[in-house]
Amino acid sequence: MFVGTRRRIVSMWFPRLPSDRVLRLRPVEGPFALTLRLNNAGQIHCLNPAAEAGGLHRGMPLSEARAFCPALQSAPADPAQEARMLGILRRWATRYCPWVGTEGKDGLTLDITGAAHLWGDEPAMLADMQARLERAGFGVRIGLADTRGAAWALARHGGGIAAPGESLAALAALPVAGLRLDEDTSIALQRLGLRTIGALAGASRGPLARRFGPELLRRLDQATGAQCESITPLADPPHYAARLTLPEPIGLTADVMAGTARLLEALCGRLRAQESGARALRLSLRRVDRQSLSVDLRLATAMRDPARILPLFARGVEGADAGFGIDQLRLEATRVEPLPIRQAGPVSEAPDRLDDLITRIGTRIGLDNILRFLPADSHIPERSFVMVPAAGTKACDGWHAPRPRPLRLFPPEPISGHGAAPPARFRWRRMRLTTARATGPERIAPEWWVEDDNWRSGLRDYWRVETHQGRRLWLFHTPQNPGWFVQGEFA
Known part of the structure; x- marks a missing residue:
């Protein structure tokens, strides 16, 4: 000012x-x-x-x-x-x-x-x-x-320009709602006959303060200039991009990677200052004929370490056609996530090799095609897990199944059997198997609030069956509609 x-x-x-x-x-x-x-x-x-x-x-x-x-x-x-x-x-x-x-x-x-x-x-x-x-x-x-x-x-109530020093005169004929009051206060003032800002400014301040509190007079003083009110501008969000203009065109992969390394150092410095990490990056290469090439990189997790990110650009840079040369490089973080500073130590500072591996494979087949299993809140075997993209998700290390579950799970396959106990001999997938040991039953009831055609047979009694032939299977019996089925196999 x-x-x-x-x-x-x-x-x-x-x-x-x-x-x-x-x-x-x-x-x-x-x-x-x-x-x-x-x-x-x-x-x-x-x-x-x-x-x-x-x-x-x-x-x-x-x-x-x-x-x-x-x-x-x-x-x-x-x-x-x-x-x-x-x-x-x-x-x-x-x-x-x-x-x-x-x-x-x-x-x-x-x-x-x-x-x-x-x-x-x-x-x-x-x-x-x-x-x-x-x-x-x-x-x-x-x-x-x-x-x-x-x-x-x-x-909001008149428009126009109030001359310097004449704010109260310009507001005198406007309704009291122009003082940024809540609706109840505005209605109460109108019922008292104070319908305009000029009438309110001419009223005794003591009774107004006792009845409506200090907020009413504060708004009036702010409008007339008796009390200061600041304006706080909003800061623009940080922009994570860096550009390098070259005096002479380059075309070798090594030169482009060297320029990318310089841009990464600057970009990662900004990310580190904001405690953020990049999940997606775009490297734009401008050729001397004014055509632009883009190398997009998606990361499995938020990163800001240039040494980990730079090798991931190699595949895209090698496939870029430099034409008669590249005279400008621009690197931008198109997707940014918070990445707070962590305690220094030999474990926390070590690169996450799994995330790097997922990113490397994702550059070839796409990150969305790399999936992992996560537990789901359901006791139904088919719905007790979900498949989600491995990028950006972590395995649930502290989760343990209440009962042993098979490594392989497949749709129920019927076998011959009678009674509530597992059959001593049965045929499954063209194999004749003999039961050596059976553990169970574990009764699982259907979730009545979920429509599922596979569970229309009602209750299931699950058994873990070890056979003399070495197969360890997961069998279940449906007592309401008698029958035996194989649904999984243990390791």
């Missing part, structure tokens, strides 16, 4: 940001609304001017809205994308000043102190903001005043 210069604050309000985000990409003629599912029913989240003209409003049940407006078109809302769009608008607003912060879910606050002269004057600056946003498809209302509270009130 310049010494002796009065602060000037701009408040931008996007009253229809969610619907503008959708309609600017896919325009719709007529009434349109975005909906959210709350309490098992659809409600209107945001709507365009045509829908508002039809008598619809936010929070209205979707079924009621369709009854009022049969021509209404709707789409599901996406709050995550709305927040992302507000972040994009915040970054765009830094073209006017460096101090830009968000205001709720649909507004921005800018401290333009000492920056308006770059656009001529304040009205010209606001006109440029308005024109650019409307051209991009966003409806916006803008207020400018000495304080954040006054600019907020002007943007």
